[in-house]
Amino acid sequence: AQTVTQSQPEMSVQEAETVTLSCTYDTSESDYYLFWYKQPPSRQMILVIRQEAYKQQNATENRFSVNFQKAAKSFSLKISDSQLGDAAMYFCASFSYNTDKLIFGTGTRLQVFP
């Protein structure tokens, strides 16, 4: 069974600073994907970044990057130059074609202070 664990219920960061959100996962699948989703107060899940497990290179999307440590089953999200609009719940999730469903962690609430 796949599991995703987010051990930080809340994090805070000053505007323009950098923050890292942690995520660990467990899976017996050899082919899987990892995601970070953002859920603002509007409730809609928005994909922030994705990582294919077979790729060694860490994914990057503008100010968002991941540190994917496959052996340690760790998948952290780094947000650089934090902006007020980054404030939201962030969910880590895993997916494999065998299970064909997203498995989410419990989320981390990110606050951004001016």
Next chain:
Amino acid sequence: DAGVTQSPTHLIKTRGQQVTLRCSPKSGHDTVSWYQQALGQGPQFIFQYYEEEERQRGNFPDRFSGHQFPNYSSELNVNALLLGDSALYLCASSLRDGNTEAFFGQGTRLTVV
């Protein structure tokens, strides 16, 4: 492209009643998945529909059922509502044979009183 649309946005029901939630997938998508997100929790997979059939199911009782129509839209039905069914219900659409990105709707907030 309107993306994934869900209706209604909010709903209040009484224990024991039945409810139907609706989802229209993103244009071009053929697969619809439903998730339940309890307050302060991550979304939990309920079931997935493709080609008008339930393809797989999460750990939810038979009170939760669904349907997919020929135009790929979908309904989630919950019978005999319990207080514990109060949650945000999210619909996600994707392309079965495409990449793995799922697009989510804004959800339906169901409150059972």
